[in-house]
Amino acid sequence: MQTILEKISLHQDYIYIVILMIFLGIEVIGRVPSVLHTPLMSGANAIHGVVIIGAIIVMGKAEQDNYLALALGFIAVILGTLNVVGGFVVTDRMLEMFRQKKH
Numbered sequence: 001m002q003t004i005l006e007k008i009s010l011h012q013d014y015i016y017i018v019i020l021m022i023f024l025g026i027e028v029i030g031r032v033p034s035v036l037h038t039p040l041m042s043g044a045n046a047i048h049g050v051v052i053i054g055a056i057i058v059m060g061k062a063e064q065d066n067y068l069a070l071a072l073g074f075i076a077v078i079l080g081t082l083n084v085v086g087g088f089v090v091t092d093r094m095l096e097m098f099r100q101k102k103h
Contacts (some may be wrong), residue, residue, distance in 0.1 A: 045090070048080040049080070055073045056077060
């Protein structure tokens with residue numbers, strides 16, 4: 001417990017920055033008109049490709065017995081992949097609305 005408190009106090013500035021980014025993100029996304037949510041979210045989901053690459057690098061550099069890093073990296077790869085695929089599915093459905101129907 002003591003080591004966790006030491007790590008929190010050591011990285012207190014980073015924790016504040018992350019909390020402020022969460023509130024800023026909520027404010028920015030909350031002010032986007034509903035018409036723009038689909039293109040915004042499909043583009044943001046495609047950015048998760050960077051998360052996938054970062055998670056693969058973390059897993060590759062992690063030691064064999066560091067199960068926490070391997071598990072978190074694996075979860076990040078799975079969730080990032082789901083988000084990228086979901087972004088492409090949403091984009092495809094959105095573009096389907098603009099295609100001319102064949103008679």
